Each structure stands twice: as C-alpha cells, then as structure tokens.
Amino acid sequence: MTLALTVEALSKSYAPGRPPAVDSLSFSIGRGRTLGLLGGNGAGKTTTIAMLLGLLVPSAGRVVALGHDMATDRFAALARMNFSSPYIALPHRLSVEENLRVYGHLYGVPRLAARIAELARDLELADLLDRPAGQLSAGQKTRVALAKALINRPDLLLLDEPTASLDPDTGDWVRSRLEAYRAETGCAILLASHNMAEVERLCDEVLMLKQGKAVDRGTPAELLSRYGRDDLEQVFLDIARGTRAEEALA
Amino acid sequence: MNGASSTRRVWGLVYRHLALYRRSPPRLIELMYWPVLQMVVWGFITAYLAGVQNNVASAAAGVLLGGVLLWEAALRSQMGFSISFLEEIWSRNLGHIFVSPLRPWELVAGLMTLSVLRTLVAVIPAMALAWFLYSFNILRLGPMLVLFFAALVMMGWAVAMGVTALILRFGAGAEALAWSILFGLTPFAAVFYPVSILPDWLEPVAYSLPAAHVFEGMRAALLEGRAEWGHLAAAYGLNVVWLGLMALLFRGQFQAARVKGALLNIGE
Numbered sequence: 001m002t003l004a005l006t007v008e009a010l011s012k013s014y015a016p017g018r019p020p021a022v023d024s025l026s027f028s029i030g031r032g033r034t035l036g037l038l039g040g041n042g043a044g045k046t047t048t049i050a051m052l053l054g055l056l057v058p059s060a061g062r063v064v065a066l067g068h069d070m071a072t073d074r075f076a077a078l079a080r081m082n083f084s085s086p087y088i089a090l091p092h093r094l095s096v097e098e099n100l101r102v103y104g105h106l107y108g109v110p111r112l113a114a115r116i117a118e119l120a121r122d123l124e125l126a127d128l129l130d131r132p133a134g135q136l137s138a139g140q141k142t143r144v145a146l147a148k149a150l151i152n153r154p155d156l157l158l159l160d161e162p163t164a165s166l167d168p169d170t171g172d173w174v175r176s177r178l179e180a181y182r183a184e185t186g187c188a189i190l191l192a193s194h195n196m197a198e199v200e201r202l203c204d205e206v207l208m209l210k211q212g213k214a215v216d217r218g219t220p221a222e223l224l225s226r227y228g229r230d231d232l233e234q235v236f237l238d239i240a241r242g243t244r245a246e247e248a249l250a
Numbered sequence: 251m252n253g254a255s256s257t258r259r260v261w262g263l264v265y266r267h268l269a270l271y272r273r274s275p276p277r278l279i280e281l282m283y284w285p286v287l288q289m290v291v292w293g294f295i296t297a298y299l300a301g302v303q304n305n306v307a308s309a310a311a312g313v314l315l316g317g318v319l320l321w322e323a324a325l326r327s328q329m330g331f332s333i334s335f336l337e338e339i340w341s342r343n344l345g346h347i348f349v350s351p352l353r354p355w356e357l358v359a360g361l362m363t364l365s366v367l368r369t370l371v372a373v374i375p376a377m378a379l380a381w382f383l384y385s386f387n388i389l390r391l392g393p394m395l396v397l398f399f400a401a402l403v404m405m406g407w408a409v410a411m412g413v414t415a416l417i418l419r420f421g422a423g424a425e426a427l428a429w430s431i432l433f434g435l436t437p438f439a440a441v442f443y444p445v446s447i448l449p450d451w452l453e454p455v456a457y458s459l460p461a462a463h464v465f466e467g468m469r470a471a472l473l474e475g476r477a478e479w480g481h482l483a484a485a486y487g488l489n490v491v492w493l494g495l496m497a498l499l500f501r502g503q504f505q506a507a508r509v510k511g512a513l514l515n516i517g518e
Contacts, residue, residue, distance in 0.1 A: 014511060050514055053349040057509045079351040088345035091266065098269040105262025106350040108255050132273070148346070 001030035003064075004156045004188030005052070010061035012047050012212075020059070021047040023212040031155070032186040036199040036220075038232075039209030040240045045192040048209075049158055052190070053083055066155055077156075079107060084149035085160035086142065092134025096125060096144050099133055100151060107152035119147040123177065139170040146174060150181060157181075157189045163198060175201060196232040206232070208239050215239055256359075259352045263360030264367075267334055281368055285322040285376035292318045293384045312472050315386045317441040317465060322373050323399050324439075324461060325432050327406025330368030331361045332413045332428035339422065348513055354504055358497070361414075362407055369403060394471050397482055398464050404489040405460045406432070411496035415503040418512065440465045460485040460492070 006028045013020040022044040029035045037045050050056035052063055054074035063070040068077035090099045097116060104112040120126045123143050128136065133144060142162070149157060162178070163171035175198060182189060193199055199206060200220045208216040208223075216223065216239060220232055227235045271278050296311035338344045347357070380386040388395060409432055416424040438452065439461035445453055456462040463485035467478040507513050 046514070047511070050511065055345070055348055055508065055513050056511050057505075075351045075353060078349060081349075083346070083349050085345070089342040090346065091270065091341045091343050093273050093341075094266065094269050095273075098266075102262050102266040102269070103346070103350065105265060106259050106347075106352050108258055108351070 001033075003028050004031050004033075004066055005029040005190065006062075006064040007048075007052070008062045008064075010048070010051060010063060011059045012044075012051060012056065013059045020212050022051070022058075024061070025209075025212075025214055026061075027207050027214070027217070029156075029188045029190060031188050032182060033204045034182065034189040034191055034202050036203035036206040037190060037192040037209065038194075038196075038199060038206055038236060042211075043209040044212040045209060046160065047212075049083075049160055049190070049192060052158060053081070054078065079152065080154060081156045081158065082107075082149040082152055082154040083158045083160075084145045084162055086145065086162075086164050087160065090133045090141075090144065090148060093132055095130050095132055096136075096147075097129040099144065100147060103148050103151050109152050115151065119150060123147050123150075138165050139167065142166055142170065142174060146177065153185060155185070155187055157187055159189060160192045161194065162191070163193070163195060171195070171198070178202060196236060200232050208236075210239060256353070256356055259350075259356050260360045260363065263347075263352065263357065264363050267337065267364050268367075270337065278371070281326075281372045282375045285319075285326065285372045286379055288318055288322060289315070289376040289379050290383070293380065293386075297384065311384070312386055313469055314442060315380050315384060316388055316391070316468050316472055319373060319377055319380060319388050320398055320402055320464065320468060321436070321439065321441045321461070322376060323369055324402040324406045326369040326372040327365045327403040328410045328413070328432045329406075329428060330365035330372075331407055331410030332417075334361050334364040334368075335410075335414050335417065336425060336428060339417070344513065354501065358411065358500070361410070365407060365410065366403060369406075391468070391471055394467070394477060394482075398468055401460055401464050401482070401485040401489060404486075404493065408489065408492035408496045409435075411493070411500045415496070415500040418500075418503040418507045421512065421515075435459060435461070438462065444469065457484075458488065460488040463488070 008026050010022055010025040011020050012022040025044075025048060027035065037048065039045050047056065051058050052065065052070070054070050065077040066080050068074065070077060094102070100116045100119065101112065104115060109115050120129055123146060125143060125147055128140055128144070133141065136144065146162070149159070163174050166174065178189065179202065181187060189202070191199065191202060203220060205219055206217065206223060207214055216226070218226065223232065223235050224230070227238055229235050229238070292314060296314045300311050338347055377388055380388065391398065413424070413427045413431055416427060438448070438456045439459055440448070440456050441461070445456045445462050445466060448456055463481040467481040467485070470476045470478040470481070
C-alpha cells in the first residue's frame, strides 16, 4: 500500500514541566484510505493536525506527507494537501467565487475558472457563487469550505469536524461527497470528528487519543468487538472515562 | 522554485484584498480620508504662516506641504502593509493562509504590493488637492520625487515588518502599534524642520532614519533646486539595513510562533 502520510513518534510540549499535548504518536494513512482521529476535548487532535499541516513545529518526531518531510520540504507537500475546519473562516465579505479564486491562485490550480465551475456543479454552489461568504447558512458555509478544501484536487485531505453543527441531511450529503471524492481520486483523508456515526461510515481505521497518547487503534469493527460494544460512541465513552470494559476483553 | 508559481500565489493574496476593497467602499474612502484631511489642515496652516493669502505657494509653504505629502507616503505604506496583515487576523483567515503553499516571503511580497497600491490610492488625491487648493505641485520635484517616494515607502515596509513581527509575538494586543508607531518617529524624521534644529544628541538618532535623509534632500531640492545625492544614497543604504534587520525579526518571530503554537490562536 502506498502511504500518503507517515507520522513517527510525534510529540509536542508547549512548556517544560507541563504534560505534552501530543506524546509519541505514530500512525500512517495509505492512499485511498481514511483514518479517524478520535478523542475528547484536549486529547491532542487539533495539535496533531496543526503539526501535520506545518502550522506547529513538533518537539520531536517526524511527519512525511506525500513523500515530503514536513520539517524540510513542507511547501511541496502543502500544494497537494488541503484542510477544512468550521473553526477557521473564509473572508466573509468576499463572494464565494472570489474566495475560491483566492485559494485557486494560492494553490496554483490550472484552468481555475473551469475548476470552480466543476466544484459549483458537484457541490451545488452555482446559486451561491455571487453571495458574500458571510451571508451563508451553516450548511452552505460547509459546502463552500469543502469546495475550498477540494479546489486543488488534494491527494491528502485533513478534516477537522467537517459536519459540526450541520443538520443530519446536510451532514449526510457532505459525507457522500467525501466518499465520492475519495473513490474518484484515491485521496487519503484524516478525519477528526466527534460524530461517531460519521467515523463508522467513513473511516477504514480509527486512532483513539487520550491526553495526547494513542490509547487504541483498529478498524471500527475491531474496536466494537474488542470493547464488546454496539457502537463507537460507547467505545469512545469507555476510553474517555477510563471505564474500559476489561471483563469484555478478558 | 518556480517564479511563475510564486507570482501567482502573491497575486492570490493581492486579489483577495482588491476584492475586499471592491466590495467595501467605506474602506476605500478611509484610505483617502486622512491624507486629504492632513493636506487641508496643513494647507491652511501654511497659508496662515505665510501671511500672504495670495502667495501660499511660496518656497517655505512648499517645504511644509511637501513634507506632509511625502510623510503620508511613509505612513500609508506602513499602515498598508500592517493593516492588510491584520485583515487576515480579523477575518480569521490566517490559518488557511499559513497552511497553503504561500511562503512567508511571498506573504511579505504580497503585503508590500498591497502597501504600494494603498499608498498610491491615499496620496494621489492629497497631491491633487494640494495643487488645486494651494497651487503646490509636488511633481515639480521631477524624477527626484519618485526616489523620495520610493525611499519612504521602503521605510514604511521596514517598520511594518517590525510591527507584524510584534503581532506574531504578542498577538492582537500589539494591533495598536499598526496605527501609532510611525507617528512616534515623526519628531526624529525631520519632516517639517532640518535635522540641525534637533539637539546635538538627537541628530544621530534622526540620521539613523531614512526619512530624515529624504526630507533633507527634499528641502534642498525645493528651496535651492539642488539634488542631495549623498542624503538619497544614505536613505537607501539605511533602508537596506533596516529592511534586512526587520526581515530577520519577522522570520524569527514567525518561526517562534510556529514553535509556540501562536499561529493557532493569533486573533484571540
């Protein structure tokens, strides 16, 4: 399997004497695969994603994205990656089309007008292209954020809670588009989410984080079986509360 | 590294701000507001000081008005750079910018381009007003005007890079510097009076600023019709030194922000 992302013993400490935000994390994602990054608030998901994107320098460890070492060659990797988070906005006063043009230029997208038209068709944005991004509903903003994340046809996509605050119908629509894009392009996806149904549906493998450490990993089916639970939410609670069902594992 | 790709990324950043101004006329008006207001106030002051209402385009008045116009170039250049960076913080867009392939030096190049555009939009109406209201035509400085103007714009970039580095270091708390820092240098920049007026111990401080050399050169050109190449060379030499130092400071603070995680919550 060709690896899109390799993370080796990644750690981040913000200050001496404080527990590390991320502690010796190792994992990899193959092309066309989706890895779910799960953990409670403060588990280290955002810090991990920030290091994968080169926004934060690790205290130790190594990230290789699409064959490029992020410590020495991050811009070559960033041109083929993209990122979406509901917590980082696009400029509100610019129209949807202007926003997509800005990011199309930043990512060096060839035939940009055609790419924007293609995304507008695929993500049902045609009627929104002239609207200021700040005047859109949460669902519309999510579609625009997804369009921005796909503008450069990324080979590696990092998604931080891509369906947060969306109604079930819109959430399902976004998940369908992500599945379609992955199937079409072989893109690798790292998904941080608190929506366990979403993780079960999209992820080939799940990495459970607690206090910056990987505490378990496996396919959703393996985790359910290991913890003797019916859904990932119960597994998540077992891990987050430390009430791991030892008897079920015995 | 491909030059065309770099140029396109810089254009992406510039386009983002041009689109913003196209959709926000108040921002455009605000660009012109202060330089025009300064010109109106200083125009009347010089008319009053000249004491000859029908001869305000005297040499002395010209020196004051020329000072106002050229100092605005430095002020608007510095603000154009710093405020364009702050716009990214205010719109919470910096995260997307920093995880795109845009290199830090390309970010700086984009901010410099925006600074020039904003400066021209701000200063040209004030120049036109000076000619229309007070018969002061700064274009009579000829090609020297371009050299003075460029030197002051470069000084504005150096100060703005320092301000941006402080914003990276201290976060939004350092925002106020974007508006105030260059005003604080006005007394030492010898905008309205020669450096020789300053106390002896302050003269070296003034001569460490490119602006003081530019305004000495401007006075020589306007009052005596003489080109002060020595002052001009000193201004450009100092600009190279200050730009180099501030670029190092910016690079250091950008790297420190990546280590400390400040880029994750810089707007807070």
